[in-house]
Amino acid sequence: MSLPTVTATRYVLPLREGGSLPGVVEGNDLGTYVLKFHGAGQGPKALVAEIIVGELFRRLGLRVPDLKLMRLDPVIGKSEPDFEIQELLLRSAGLNLAVDFLPGSFGYDGSAGNPGDEGMARILWLDAYVANVDRSWRNTNMLVWHKNLWLIDHGAALYFHHSWMSAEKFAALPYDASDHVFSVAAPAVPALDEELAAAITPALLTQVIGLVPDEWIDDGDRERYFSHLTARLENRSAWLPGGAR
Template structure:
């Protein structure tokens, strides 16, 4: 099983939120995507986190825009007049990550009436599990589209892989739920802990880790991701929001 592959046919415009400078592109399948570049400052590991976390969340019933791999021809970059963007596009020739563009969506501000408390607790538990530090009111990384909540931008999760801290250290890494956009439902999280933990099987983790293209990952790192996530799942005492089970 692998992510679908499209080819970028036109670079439309940059999205200047954050430092990675993603851009909107059109694909040869007539789709429009937010393209995240392997040549950006955060490197391919941010794309690895996007795939593992986004696809894990999707399989557990949350809405994540469809992810695809996108081939980028360096010729597209050479025609870009902005030197910074041109350099990024040329440096990112090859496979990048395409996230389905949701036209007309808007950032979640708490006023839309979604999601329900059970879904909020689920999102908080999963963010704590993958150590996603980027879901605060300063930057929710949540969109409302067609009156439904969509989760985006998971490149800051799984930050253990930047220095490859030990699985033991990652397992005991506490999670600051007080800064999370859904911190008010933290007390409900222990009540769903057993159900969510049981749903994340080794086969499921192996499946989502297997979606990462070889170009973005070093030999042996798939096993390391599996080992770190399995260890954190097995001992949730340190990081579980809302207290011990």
């Protein structure tokens, strides 16, 4: 199994809200996407995290915009008048990550799209599991679209891979839920712990890690992602929001 691959046909505009400067692009499948570039500051590892975390969350019942791989021809960058964007497009020739564009969506601010107590607790558990440090009220990284909540931007998760801290250290790494947008749901998290942990099987982890293209990861690193996530799953008392059950 692999993610679908499309080709970029037109660069539409930059999204300057994020530091990595993603852009809205059109693909040869007539779709519109938010393109995240392997040549951006955080490099391919941010895209690896996007795939592993986004596809894990999707398989556990949360809404995540469809992900595809997108090939970018450098000729598109040569016609871009903004020098910063042109440089980014030229550096990112080849394979990048395309996130389905949700037209008319807006950032979650608590006024619409509330997932309910159990939904908030599920998101908090999963963010704690993958060490996602980027889901605060300053930047919720959630969109409301057709009255439903959609989770986006998971490149800051799995940050152990930037220095490749040991699996044992990552497994024991506490999670500070106080800054999380759903911190109020922490008391409800322990009741969901066994259910969510049981759903994350070795086969599921292998599947989502396997979706990362070979251009961004080698077999040895696939094994390391698997061992780190498995170790953290087995040491939930160290990081479980709301305390161990």
